[in-house]
Amino acid sequence: MLRFSNFLFPESRDPDRDADAIREAMEEALLCEQLGFEVIWLAEHHFDGNCAYVDPVTFAAAILSATKRIKVGFAVAQVSLHHPTRLAEQMSLLDNLSRGRVIVGLGRGTAYNVYEYQGYGIPAEEALERYEEAEGIMLQAWTSSEGMRHEGKHWTLSIPRLRPTPFTKPHPYVIRAASSEAGALHLARRGLPFLMNVQSYETTRDRLLQYRATMLEAGFGPEQVEACLAESWCWRNIFVAETDAEAARIAVPNFIAMQEQRKALRERIYAEQGIIMKKETVPPARVDPAKALIAGSPATVAARMAELEATGIGGVIGSFRLGPMPAELAAQSLRLFMEKVAPQFRAAAPALAAE
Known part of the structure; x- marks a missing residue:
């Protein structure tokens, strides 16, 4: 059965109102605990106000300290912007503070916002290789009881045994992002679940069919395939x-405004520096309300959730507060979803298991 979570992605257009946006995000997190969502997912973006709390590690600690049941996931930590030893320590601490309520979502970092790499002094073209090297360091640091040495392209490290040791054994639960078909199939060949970014229903369905086929071709059995899909989002x-009509009246303008805000600084940097990471000649699915927005009555939204359930995906990461939408309207939407949509898919959530 389909599982539901909330992507806490609060926008702040006015630097003088950052504190208000962060407070409202914390209130939304507490509401999610009250309503029974399984996970709160946190993003990581810098310098543009598109993710008001900026640092998901710090914000995760605040949420986990204020809640008792809900899990907190990273969707994702931009690994290429972090030192792997520090990030491994931080995730291990969160795992202990929460007694295993952390989902460590890992990704290379943004494929669009070059200014995030510039602000951290990291060449954008190194993002993928930094991520891959850092992931290996983190997994080894979490699981080595004798400490470790690492000599790579970006880090040369001699790490005594990592402390605190993870609460979850052998390490905190890890899931990877795959924004492309190639990325999803790479994880399928490794027998790993994944986080999928916003795509059309057709792309989601087709990608999951290919994911299934690729896992089977790689030698995994049907039960292993279904287990991986159940843990994918x-x-x-x-x-x-x-x-x-009411849902469209509220959601569509806020969705469009959100997309305009998310590309504003990217386009300014391109105008000033002539640098752009990904030139899009055709508008991608994520910015098209017809493909990337599910807005409607409880019955309409439940029907769209049933379509997703039929693909075999285990969970939906819902972004409920869209761009400049007032917090109270997002809260009403969250309540309606959990009171009138989610009960139609209610099932016991599977236990998280480390890779």
């Missing part, structure tokens, strides 16, 4: 109102 923008 897809991201959708969601808004629920009493009627389809």
Whole structure:
């Protein structure tokens, strides 16, 4: 059965209102605990106000300290911007503070916002190789009882045994992001679940069919394939109102405004520096309301959730507060979703198991 979570992705357009946006995000997290969501997912973006709390590690600690049940996941930590030893320590500490309520979502970092790499003094073209090297360091640091040495392209390290040791054995639960078909199939060949970014329903369905086939071709059995799919998540923008018309009236303008805000600094940097990471000649699915937004009455949204459930995906990461949407409207949508949509898919959540 489908599982539900909330992607806490608060926008702050005015630097003087950052504190308000962060407070509202914490209130939304507490509401998610109250309503029974399984996971709160946190993003990581810098310098543009598109993710008001900026640092998901610090914000995760605040949420975990204020809650008792809900898990906190990273979707994702931009690994290429972090020192791997420090990030491994931080995740291990969160794992202990929460007694295993952390989902360590790892990714290379943004494929769009060059200014995030510039602000950290890291060449954007090194992002993928830094991520791959850092992931290996983190997994070894978590699991080595004798300490470790590492000599790589970006880090030369001599790490005594990592402290604190993880609460979850052999290490905190890890999941990887795969924004492309190639990335998803690479994880399928390794027998690993994944986080999928916003895609059209057709792309989601087709990618999961290919994921299944690739796992089977790699020698994994049907039960292993279904177990990986059950732990995989897809991201959708969601808004629920009493009627389809009311949902569209509120959600569509806020969705469009959110997309405009998310590309504003990227385009300014391109105008000033002539640098752009990914030139898009065709608008991608993530910016098209018809493909990337599920807005409607509880019955309409439940029907769209049923479509996703039929693909075999285990969970939905819902972004409920869209761009400049007032917090109270997002809260109403969250309540309607959990009171009238989620009960149609209610099932016991599977236990997290480390890789």
